[in-house]
Amino acid sequence: MTSAPIAVALDAPDLETAARWAALVTPHVSTVKVGLELYLRYGPDVIASVRGASGVQIFLDLKLHDIPNTVAGAAKAVARLKPHILTVHASGGGPMIRAAVDALPSTTIAAVTALTSLSEADLERLGVRGPAGDAVRRLAVEAVGAGAQALVCSPREVAAVRAEVGPDIKLITPGVRPAGASTQDQARVATPEQAIADGADLLVIGRPITGSADPGAAAAGIAAALRRVLN
Numbered sequence: 001m002t003s004a005p006i007a008v009a010l011d012a013p014d015l016e017t018a019a020r021w022a023a024l025v026t027p028h029v030s031t032v033k034v035g036l037e038l039y040l041r042y043g044p045d046v047i048a049s050v051r052g053a054s055g056v057q058i059f060l061d062l063k064l065h066d067i068p069n070t071v072a073g074a075a076k077a078v079a080r081l082k083p084h085i086l087t088v089h090a091s092g093g094g095p096m097i098r099a100a101v102d103a104l105p106s107t108t109i110a111a112v113t114a115l116t117s118l119s120e121a122d123l124e125r126l127g128v129r130g131p132a133g134d135a136v137r138r139l140a141v142e143a144v145g146a147g148a149q150a151l152v153c154s155p156r157e158v159a160a161v162r163a164e165v166g167p168d169i170k171l172i173t174p175g176v177r178p179a180g181a182s183t184q185d186q187a188r189v190a191t192p193e194q195a196i197a198d199g200a201d202l203l204v205i206g207r208p209i210t211g212s213a214d215p216g217a218a219a220a221g222i223a224a225a226l227r228r229v230l231n
Contacts (some may be wrong), residue, residue, distance in 0.1 A: 002028040002187035002227075003026075003027075003028065003029055003031055003131045003223070004028060004030065004219075004223030004226045004227060005028070005030055005031075005138040005196075005200075005201060005202050005203060005230075005231075006028075006030065006031065006032070006192075006202070006204075006205055006208050006219065006222065006223060006224070006226070006227065007030070007032065007033045007059045007085075007172070007202055007205070008021065008022075008025045008029055008032050008033065008034045008205060008210065008215075008219060009035060009126050009174075009204055009205065009207075010022060010032055010033060010034055010035070010038060010050055010206075010210065011035055011038065011060075011074075011210065012038060012210070012228050013035065013087040013226075015038075015041075015042050015045070015046060015049055016161070017026075018034075018046060018049065018229055019049040019050055019052070020023060021209075021215050022050040022051075022052060022054075022056065023052060024214075024215045024216035024219070025209060025215055025216060026052070026054040026056040026217040026222075027216070028054070028058075028216070028220045029223060030057055030202070031056065031057040031059050031084065031085070031202065031223045032050050032051075032056055032057075032058065032059065032111050033059040033060075033061050033204060033206075034046055034047065034050060034058065034059070034060055034061065035061045036061065036062055036063065036180060037050075038134065039060070039062065042172065043158055044078075044080075047060070047081045047173050055175045057084035058081070058083045058084055058085075058087070058209070059081070059083070059084060059085040059087075059202075059204075060076070060078060060081065060083035060085065060086045060087070060149050061085075061087065061121050062078075062087060063087045063088065063099065063112055064086075064087070064088040064092070064096075064097075065088065065089035065091070065092045066072055066091070066096070066097070067096070068095045068096045069099065070100035071088060071092065071100050071103075072099040072102065072103040073103075074100075074101065075100045075102045075103035075104040075109075076104065077106075078104075079103075079104055079106075079107075081125070082103070082106070082107075083107050084107065084108060085107065085108045085110050085150065085159035085198050086100070086104060086108070086109055087108075087109075087111070087112050087152060087173070088100050088106050088109060088110070088111055088112070088148075089111070089112050089195055090111035090112055090113050090140070090143040090148070090151070091139060093142070093146075093201050093211050094142055094146035095146070096146075097109065097111055097142075097143050097148050098146045101146070101147035101148065101149075102147075105213040107114030108150050108163045108170065109127055109147070109148050110124075110148065110150035110151065110152050110170070110172055111139070111140075111143035111144075111148040111150070111151055111152065112152040113135075113139040113140055113145075113152060113153045113157070113161075113225050114128075114132055114135060114136050114139070114153070114154070114157075116154040116174045116175035117125070118132075120132050123135065126131045126159055126224070127132060128185065128220065132154075132156070132157065133156070133157045133160050134186060135161070136153050136157040136161060137157070137160055137161060137164050138155075140153065140161045140165055141164060141165065141204040144165050144169055144179070146217035148169075149169065150169060150170035150171070150201075151168060151169060151170070151171055151172065152163065152172045152173070152174065152204075153171065153175060154173065154174070154175045154190075155173075155175055155195040155200065156175075156190065157202040158171055158195060158198045158199050158200050159172050159176060159198040159199055162198070162205030169203045170202065171199060171201050171202075171229065172200070172203075172204060173190075173195045173202070173203055173204065174201040174204040175190070175204075176190060176191070176192050176203045176204060185199055186211055192205070192222055192225060192226055192229075193225060193226070193229045196226060196230065197229060202225075205222065208222070209222065211225065
């Protein structure tokens with residue numbers, strides 16, 4: 001059975017919990033995501049722990065954002081970990097994104113457009129005028145022009161971004177919540193089925209899976225629902 005296009009966010013309190021969650025969900029999903037907090041706490045050891053013997057794809061979500069030379073150095077520093085995906089902030093600009101792409105050619109560099117925790121009002125306070133979708137599309141075009149092979153955008157913008165960048169760019173959507181689940185700190189959300197229908201390639205799902213009593217069963221349930229949409 002093909003793994004579902006889900007990246008489970010392993011936002012765990014410790015390494016043992018992260019490894020346990022990974023072992024429970026990897027029979028059902030294609031990818032596990034290691035974020036900044038877990039990586040800073042445990043370093044490269046966390047990658048081996050969550051990858052285990054399964055060969056699951058690793059999404060290293062560090063959201064690099066610095067001058068091009070520094071980002072290139074950071075990308076090279078994680079090369080030996082063989083992440084399948086590494087994130088950078090699209091707002092870092094084309095030269096920074098290109099530096100990451102050139103430094104880590106065997107990894108998919110994903111440019112993060114606008115954080116899904118930001119509402120339209122938040123973005124306006126940050127100086128982003130007009131609808132969030134307009135800013136996201138501008139950042140997406142710039143990132144793809146600089147060589148990004150993937151984009152991270154909210155489910156609300158995924159259809160518009162897909163229309164803008166075409167079929168060959170991988171679209172990754174956080175802010176995905178099953179129907180009836182709490183949105184928690186996510187402001188621009190959609191259900192897994194809707195995100196896939198709108199053109200997403202990989203769904204980032206964390207607490208609806210890892211916060212359940214049985215993360216493996218939760219992952220299996222969402223994966224089954226997605227297969228019905230994809231088939």
